[in-house]
Each structure stands twice: as structure tokens, then as C-alpha cells.
Amino acid sequence: MSTSGQSDQVEQLRQSISHLVGLDGQQGGAELAPLAARLFRSASARLAARSYEPSTERDLTAVTAELGEVAGWLAFDSMHFDAARTLNFEALRLARSAGDRNMELFILGNIAMQAQEVKQPRAALRTVQLMETFKLTPRLRVMTDLRRARAAADLGDARSFAVLRRAQSNLSNGVHRTDPEWSWWVTDLELKVHEGGMWQAFGQPASAVECYATVVESTVERYRWARFIGGANLIRALVEVSDWREVENTAARLHELAGKVSSARAGQRIRIAARTARRNKVPSSLDDMLTSLAHRSMTRPMNRPASGIKR
Structure with missing residues (x-):
């Protein structure tokens, strides 16, 4: 393939990434996950076949x-989670091969987040310690502090809030020219989610309710x-304080989104x-509403996303 063709291939992959990220923000990952995995496997196979010009190897990788x-x-x-772990480590190997330290850090952050999600905070903390050996831009320092704070909190370390406050303070300094473009999601609301x-x-x-309510609003x-x-997080916290009226209000709003958005993690929070x-002796009508919402949150959205993604 010519250098021009290889450049077109890189641009097509970038467009596919942008489209996947946009659709994820709209409808969650249930429909998108298998498609993204197939795209990644196909692109990885082309790299393994080494059918490219040497000048384009780094960009393709x-x-x-x-x-x-x-x-x-x-x-x-x-x-x-098993598939996510495999994909993360394959992507990490490629980022290292390309010398893309910022992407390597992003993937390590995802690995730490998954360890936290599956209740392995010590594994999350070990990954964070590796992240802290990198030369960090201001926003990446915020991301790393966020991952440390969350892992430390799960380990019962009260100093975790001092780390979070540091991240919040550093974030208020704004975007730096060295921050990677993908770090747009490191925002005050992202920190507020994890504070909850x-x-x-x-x-x-009760304090978690305040954080999650701010995020949803x-x-x-x-x-x-x-x-x-965000609404699923809020429902879980509201249930823990037995605020049935607000649980019902929040669940009603989420029912309007269910069917358009799917997230297994959100569904798991609602099931819990x-x-x-x-x-806690919830009224039976609300019990039925939560059970229905948990089921609907796992259902794939009605609109199929494949069109517009470069294969």
C-alpha cells in the first residue's frame, strides 16, 4: 500500500475512534463494544502483517x-471485564511500541479504574504508583491523583480526601498546552463522581447523595x-438513606432514558x-420500578450505531 493509502488508513481509524466516542456518550457501550473490538482486531492484524511503509509505522501503531x-x-x-483486561494490555503494548507515553498513561488509568471497580484497590494502587513514575502534564497529574484518591478511599485511608482536594485545586488552573487532547474528560464533574x-x-x-445530585444536575x-x-449512582446512594421520594423521582427520569442508553455498570448499580x-422495606410499587429499570438499563439501544464508522 502507498504512503498516501497508509495515511488514509490512519485518518479512517481516527474518524472511527471519534465516532465511537461520540456514540458512547449518547447511548453507552452495549452495542458498541463488540464493534470496537472487531475494529481493533482488524487494525492489529494489519499491523502484524507489516504491510505498511516504514514512515507510517508509528502513526499506525x-x-x-x-x-x-x-x-x-x-x-x-x-x-x-476479562475482555476489557485483554484489550487494555494489548493496547498498552502498542502504545509502548509507538512511544506514546500519554496514551500509555491513559490506558494504565483505565486498568486502575477496572481494578477499583472489581474491588481490588491494592492492585489499583500499584498501577497508580507506576503512573506516578511518568512525566505528567498538569491534567494528567489530576487524573493520576484521582485514581490514587479512589484506591486509597477503598482501602479506608482518610488521607484520600487530601489527595482529591489537591486534584480539584490543580484542575482549577485550567488546560495546559502540554495536556493531551483526550484528557478533555478530566473535569470537575468527573472528580465529583469519584468523590461520591x-x-x-x-x-x-448522605454526602454521596450531594455529590451525585450535583453531577446529574x-x-x-x-x-x-x-x-x-450518574442517575444510577444517585439512586444507589438515595436508597442507602431511604429517601424513597427522591428515589422515585430519579428512577422516573432514568426510565425516560432507558432504551436509548445502555450501561451494564449502571444496571448493576440499580440492581444493588x-x-x-x-x-429496607421499600414500597412495593417502587421495588417494581427499580427492578424494571435495572432490566431496561441492560437492554441495547433501539438505534443501531454502525453506520458512519469506518471498517
């Missing part, structure tokens, strides 16, 4: 690593997935909330 990061994230949100999780780890669901409507999983609510 780097963009394939980025595609692997997206595929790993989508598998993670779909709770296909930290309060829950310390057995203070402040997330713009076009980011439906973020509003959906439903079980807790049942133990």
Missing part, C-alpha cells in the same frame, strides 16, 4: 493503540450516558440499589 483503549473502555462499561464513591466507601451516603443533556450512570431497598 499509535492510532491502533488508541482504538484499543476505546475498545477496552467499552468492554469495561459492558462489564466484560469515596463518601460511600467511608459509609457516608450539571451534566448537559446531550451526554445521555453520563446522565444515566433494588436489593438494598427491599431489605
Whole structure:
């Protein structure tokens, strides 16, 4: 293939990544995860066949690593944790091969987040310690501190909040010219989400409710997935304080999104909330609503996303 053809291939992969990320924000990863994995496998196979000009090797490798990061994230949100782990480590190898330290750091952050999600905070902390050996841009320092704070909270270390406050303070300094473009998601709302999780780890669901309510109210409507999983987090915290009226209000709003958005992780949070609510003597009508919502959150969206993604 000519150098021009290789450049077109790199650009097509970048467009596919952009399209996948945009669709993920709209409808979650259930429909997208297998498609992203197939795209990554195809791109990886082309690299392995070495059918490219040497001058384009780094760009092809780097963009394939980025595609692997997206595929790993989508598998993670779909709770296909074994697949996510495999995709993450394959993408990590490619990022290292390309010398893309920023993408390597991003993927390590995802690996730490998955360890935290599956209740392995010590493994998460070990990954964070590796991340801290990198030369970090300001926003990547915030991301790394966020991952450390969350892992430390799950280990019961009260100093975790000091780390989070440092991250919040550093984030207020704004974007630096050295920050990678993909770090756009490192925002005050992202930190607020994890602050809620930290309060829950310390057995203070009322404080978690405040954090999650702020996130839901402040997330713009076009980011439906973020509003959906934010609402799932909020329901779980509200159930823990037995605020049935607000649970019902939040569940009603999420029902409007269900069918348009799917997230296995959101569904898992709602299922946990439903079980807790049942133990806390929730009204039967609300029990039915939560059970229905948990089921619907796992259902793939009605609109298929494949069109527009370069294969």
C-alpha cells in the first residue's frame, strides 16, 4: 500500500475512534463494544502483517493503540471485564511500541479504574504508583491523583480526601498546552463522581447523595450516558438513606432514558440499589420500578450505531 493509502488508513481509524466516542456518550457501550473490538482486531492484524511503509509505522501503531483503549473502555462499561483486561494490555503494548507515553498513561488509568471497580484497590494502587513514575502534564497529574484518591478511599485511608482536594485545586488552573487532547474528560464533574464513591466507601451516603445530585444536575443533556450512570449512582446512594421520594423521582427520569442508553455498570448499580431497598422495606410499587429499570438499563439501544464508522 502507498504512503498516501497508509495515511488514509490512519485518518479512517481516527474518524472511527471519534465516532465511537461520540456514540458512547449518547447511548453507552452495549452495542458498541463488540464493534470496537472487531475494529481493533482488524487494525492489529494489519499491523502484524507489516504491510505498511516504514514512515507510517508509528502513526499506525499509535492510532491502533488508541482504538484499543476505546475498545477496552467499552468492554469495561459492558462489564466484560476479562475482555476489557485483554484489550487494555494489548493496547498498552502498542502504545509502548509507538512511544506514546500519554496514551500509555491513559490506558494504565483505565486498568486502575477496572481494578477499583472489581474491588481490588491494592492492585489499583500499584498501577497508580507506576503512573506516578511518568512525566505528567498538569491534567494528567489530576487524573493520576484521582485514581490514587479512589484506591486509597477503598482501602479506608482518610488521607484520600487530601489527595482529591489537591486534584480539584490543580484542575482549577485550567488546560495546559502540554495536556493531551483526550484528557478533555478530566473535569470537575468527573472528580465529583469519584468523590461520591469515596463518601460511600467511608459509609457516608448522605454526602454521596450531594455529590451525585450535583453531577446529574450539571451534566448537559446531550451526554445521555453520563446522565444515566450518574442517575444510577444517585439512586444507589438515595436508597442507602431511604429517601424513597427522591428515589422515585430519579428512577422516573432514568426510565425516560432507558432504551436509548445502555450501561451494564449502571444496571448493576440499580440492581444493588433494588436489593438494598427491599431489605429496607421499600414500597412495593417502587421495588417494581427499580427492578424494571435495572432490566431496561441492560437492554441495547433501539438505534443501531454502525453506520458512519469506518471498517
